[in-house]
Amino acid sequence: MTKKKNTLYRIILQIIIWIVAILFLFPVLYQVIASFKDRSEINNPLSFPASFYMGNYIEAFIEGGFFTLLKNSALVAFFTLLIVVLCGALAAYVIARSSGRFYKIIYFYFLSGIMIPFQAGMIPLYKLINSIGLTDSIWALILIQAGTAIPMSILIYSGFIRAIPQQLEEAAMIDGCSTVKAFFKIVFPLLKPATISTIIINIIPIWNDFLTPLIFISSQDERTLPIGMYTFMGERTADMGPIFAFSVLVCIIPVTLFLFMQKYFYKGIAAGAVKG
Amino acid sequence: MRSSDKSLKRTKRMWRILFIIPALVLFTMTVYYPLINSIQYSFTDWDMSSATYNIVGLDNYKHIFDNELILSGMKNTAVFTIYTTFIGNALALGLALILDSRIRAKKFLRAAFYIPCLLSPIVVSAIFSDILQYNGLLNELFRSLNLDIFVNDWFGNEVTAMPMLIVLNAWQWMGYGSVIYLAGLQTIPKEYYEAAAIDGSGKIKSFFKITFPLLMPSVTIMTFMSITGGLKLFDIPYVLTNGGPNSATETMGTVIYTLAFKHQRFGLATAVSVLFFVVIAAISITQVSLTKRKEVQL
Numbered sequence: 001m002t003k004k005k006n007t008l009y010r011i012i013l014q015i016i017i018w019i020v021a022i023l024f025l026f027p028v029l030y031q032v033i034a035s036f037k038d039r040s041e042i043n044n045p046l047s048f049p050a051s052f053y054m055g056n057y058i059e060a061f062i063e064g065g066f067f068t069l070l071k072n073s074a075l076v077a078f079f080t081l082l083i084v085v086l087c088g089a090l091a092a093y094v095i096a097r098s099s100g101r102f103y104k105i106i107y108f109y110f111l112s113g114i115m116i117p118f119q120a121g122m123i124p125l126y127k128l129i130n131s132i133g134l135t136d137s138i139w140a141l142i143l144i145q146a147g148t149a150i151p152m153s154i155l156i157y158s159g160f161i162r163a164i165p166q167q168l169e170e171a172a173m174i175d176g177c178s179t180v181k182a183f184f185k186i187v188f189p190l191l192k193p194a195t196i197s198t199i200i201i202n203i204i205p206i207w208n209d210f211l212t213p214l215i216f217i218s219s220q221d222e223r224t225l226p227i228g229m230y231t232f233m234g235e236r237t238a239d240m241g242p243i244f245a246f247s248v249l250v251c252i253i254p255v256t257l258f259l260f261m262q263k264y265f266y267k268g269i270a271a272g273a274v275k276g
Numbered sequence: 277m278r279s280s281d282k283s284l285k286r287t288k289r290m291w292r293i294l295f296i297i298p299a300l301v302l303f304t305m306t307v308y309y310p311l312i313n314s315i316q317y318s319f320t321d322w323d324m325s326s327a328t329y330n331i332v333g334l335d336n337y338k339h340i341f342d343n344e345l346i347l348s349g350m351k352n353t354a355v356f357t358i359y360t361t362f363i364g365n366a367l368a369l370g371l372a373l374i375l376d377s378r379i380r381a382k383k384f385l386r387a388a389f390y391i392p393c394l395l396s397p398i399v400v401s402a403i404f405s406d407i408l409q410y411n412g413l414l415n416e417l418f419r420s421l422n423l424d425i426f427v428n429d430w431f432g433n434e435v436t437a438m439p440m441l442i443v444l445n446a447w448q449w450m451g452y453g454s455v456i457y458l459a460g461l462q463t464i465p466k467e468y469y470e471a472a473a474i475d476g477s478g479k480i481k482s483f484f485k486i487t488f489p490l491l492m493p494s495v496t497i498m499t500f501m502s503i504t505g506g507l508k509l510f511d512i513p514y515v516l517t518n519g520g521p522n523s524a525t526e527t528m529g530t531v532i533y534t535l536a537f538k539h540q541r542f543g544l545a546t547a548v549s550v551l552f553f554v555v556i557a558a559i560s561i562t563q564v565s566l567t568k569r570k571e572v573q574l
Contacts, residue, residue: 010378010379013374013377013379014379014380017374017379017385018381018385021384021385021388021389022388024388024389024391024392024447024450024451025388025391027392027403027404027407027447028391028392028395028403030403030407030413031399031402031403034406043411044416045406045407045411045412045413045416046413046416046417046420083298083302086298087298087299087302088299090295090296090298090299091295091296091298091299091300093295094292094295094296095296098292106296106300110299110303113303113307113308115504115556115557115560115561116307116308116311116553116556116557117504117507117508117552117553117556118508119508119510119528119529119532119533119549119552119553120310120311120314120549120550120552120553120556121306121307121308121309121310121311121313121314121549122310122532122536122549123310123314123317123324123532123536123542123545123546123549124309124310124313124314124317124546125306125310126324126536127313127324128305128309128310128313143302143305143306144306146302146306147302147303147305147306147307148306148307150299150302150303151303151307154299178291179287179288179291179292179295180291183295204393204394207396208395208396208397208398210396210397210398210510210511210514210515211510211511211529211533215533215537225396226396226397226398229396229398229399229402230398230515233398233402233515240402240406243402244402244403244406247398247399247402247403250396250398250399251394251395251396251399254394254395254396255391255394258387258390258391258394259387262383262387262390265390265455266386266455266458266459269452269455269456269459270455270456270458270459
């Protein structure tokens with residue numbers, strides 16, 4: 001009797017969760033559908049497009065300058081992640097392998113950065129970037145994003161390094177390996193899971209960052225995708241077709257990346273959360 | 277022998293310092309140096325363009341509390357943070373418990389709920405400003421069902437704008453939170469539930485006596501992320517409502533941005549940002565130490 005009740009309960013739960021999941025995806029699907037509607041169809045939100053109208057995408061590509069934006073976003077993401085991974089792993093290696101108060105203080109100095117909101121120093125940072133001549137350059141975005149992401153990467157790497165036995169590097173160093181060589185040949189390859197976590201945790205926030213480029217970038221050639229889309233939206237307030245085409249293009253890369261690397265996303269998020 | 281030992285030690289130390297320096301310089305330059313500068317400028321009438329400025333003591337801090345814009349930003353940020361922390365945590369935990377139970381197509385469901393958090397705030401703003409506009413999808417749906425009483429200008433109405441932002445936030449981050457709770461649930465040994473079942477404890481009792489206490493580390497981190505994320509809210513209200521209507525969606529983030537980069541009141545803006553930092557730091561420290569105390573060791 002209770003078993004029957006249990007199965008019924010489970011079927012109902014299953015149906016409800018499916019409906020909720022479809023409702024969750026609906027806004028995303030809605031923009032994809034709307035991006036194929038032409039001008040006459042777009043004002044009727046309940047309709048389906050009569051045909052796959054590609055004009056919105058052409059407008060987004062050409063007038064939105066999509067490729068320049070994509071190139072800038074890709075460069076920012078690549079160099080930011082490269083800096084975060086290298087600087088984070090190197091610093092965490094020393095912190096995890098050294099005892100003594102000095103390194104403990106350095107560790108807590110880095111960790112305290114997790115609590116500091118970007119807005120706290122945003123205004124003087126504007127002046128600083130100005131004075132070193134990096135305003136309106138993607139390098140301002142790269143340095144700022146990397147600097148603010150370093151505390152979390154040190155947290156992840158140092159936890160991971162502590163779990164690796166020290167004998168490996170010691171043996172290598174006795175064999176005449178220098179500290180640098182021992183790190184890059186022996187330690188760094190072992191840190192692959194931590195590196196993946198660091199990249200996964202940071203890549204989406206870097207890709208979607210809006211506030212930093214809003215403040216530091218003004219010229220069209222240095223814009224990244226979110227600011228490019230913001231400008232594109234500002235130029236055509238009521239014309240949603242091209243805007244949705246643009247937003248589909250902005251979404252494609254993170255969503256594809258996620259669909260192919262789901263396992264790593266879940267692991268990376270969980271690793272960051274547990275260590276935090 | 278001794279001297280070569282010493283020089284080996286010295287090169288080792290040199291490498292250590294060299295390994296730390298890039299991270300240390302970059303972090304200090306982008307986080308601590310600006311923060312300390314903010315504190316300094318908050319006591320002045322600095323306006324960024326002129327080279328000199330006067331020290332005005334606590335004047336900027338006093339002006340915080342008679343500035344309508346700042347006060348509404350504070351109030352809205354507090355409301356948003358409190359609601360999203362409670363609602364977000366409850367929904368994420370509920371979803372995690374469902375995804376952890378025996379249901380079909382778990383992988384698809386988990387991915388479906390996760391996808392919204394990958395979307396850029398600007399994309400989220402574009403989608404929902406269209407769906408929730410006066411002639412948008414939601415209202416058209418109500419109209420076609422003859423439910424005209426529900427038709428509303430969701431973001432144009434002072435009363436509904438902030439609740440809609442809270443709903444959007446829940447939609448975007450529920451899947452992300454459930455991933456964190458799922459990871460926490462998987463650390464709880466199944467034997468505990470078996471032992472509890474043998475002792476005759478029901479499902480609800482098991483949840484409050486076993487699941488929830490052992491999930492405290494996940495609760496800590498989720499609460500920390502909801503609070504700090506809520507306090508820092510900027511992108512979506514900036515793009516979607518621009519703080520309006522009538523300051524109903526101004527947040528601390530939008531207020532600091534507006535004061536500095538639109539009104540050029542840098543002294544006041546830095547004072548607000550310093551206060552903002554102090555509040556976030558104080559809340560984070562208290563919250564982490566409070567929920568940490570409730571964590572049980574396995």
